[in-house]
Amino acid sequence: MRYAGPVYRPPSEADSLLLQVTLGCSHNECTYCAMYRHKTFQARPLADVLADVEEARRLAPDTRRVFLMDGDAMTLSTARLVPVLEALNAAFPALQRVGSYVNAVSVLRKPDAELARLRDLKLTIGYLGLETGDPATAARIVKGATVDEEVEAVRRAQAAGIKMSVMVLLGIGGRARWREHAEATADALTRMDPRYVSCLCVTPVPGTPFFDEVARGDVELPSPDETLDELRVLVDRMRLTGAVFRSNHASNYLPLGGRLPADRARLLAVIDAARRGDVPLVPEEYRGL
Ligand code: SF4
Helix, strand or coil: CCCCCCCCCCCCCCCCCEEEEEEHHHHHHCCCCCCCCCCCEECCCCCHHHHHHHHHHHHHCCCCCEEEEEECHHHHHHHHHHHHHHHHHHHCCCCCCEEEEHHHHHHHHHHHHHHHHHHHEEEEEEEEEEEECCCHHHHHHCCCCCCHHHHHHHHHHHHHHEEEEEEEECCCCCCCEEEEHHHHHHHHHCCCCCCCEEEECCCCCCCCHHHHHHHCCCCCCCHHHHHHHHHHHHHHHCCCCCCCECCCCCCCCCCCCCEEEECCCHHHHHHHHHHCCCCCCCHHHCCCC
């Protein structure tokens, strides 16, 4: 496999074959994101991608999961994605699912029939960074899509049978808009009703506009305890019909996991205990990006 690094994947794709079908991110402007800042977005030549699939077939014929990289494979046309997915299905008889990060606008550009075609070829999970449901915060961090578009993208993908995992960022509203951010994010998640929700905690990365905003004092980050207040509003307020909820990414101060709505009371009890100081938070030096 030939990778043009650095490469990223969600924690739940740790055992997946990583296949680079694009380089970089087609948006690449979110102010807090450093992942692909130095990569120019481009589609990898189809022949190179298919050569990687062939190599993986020889090395790991029992592959069951594949994750398409980099930032947003869904930005490729369906005509370009189909031969890749067909090659994966042909190469790996045990293939269960293919996943990808997805941007809302890339999903919305595809008609329902195309989303269903991708689903039929086992592209059955998408990871979307909502980050915030607060329109003012979404505009400040240059998400590249409105909250309504993010909601519609998740609903359309899931209606086509593509399960959606939605990521949100504690702290991204800063102290000034923490409550608006938490409440609106809970409401956007309620409208999306995704199958998975992951909470991360924003960490300013040097070289990003968000880092500079924080350094200048334009954005004041909440304290660890204040991120628990955001987490509490989120867990208490969102109404999902059945989702896995996690805040176990390395960036979090309080790792949680459970199902919503079934585990809501337990999750709130743990958050309240942590807020009282009865449950230790992850020390700053152990947090990761
Ligand atoms: S869409 Fe995702 S990968 Fe692209 S800049 Fe925003 S956060 Fe980074």
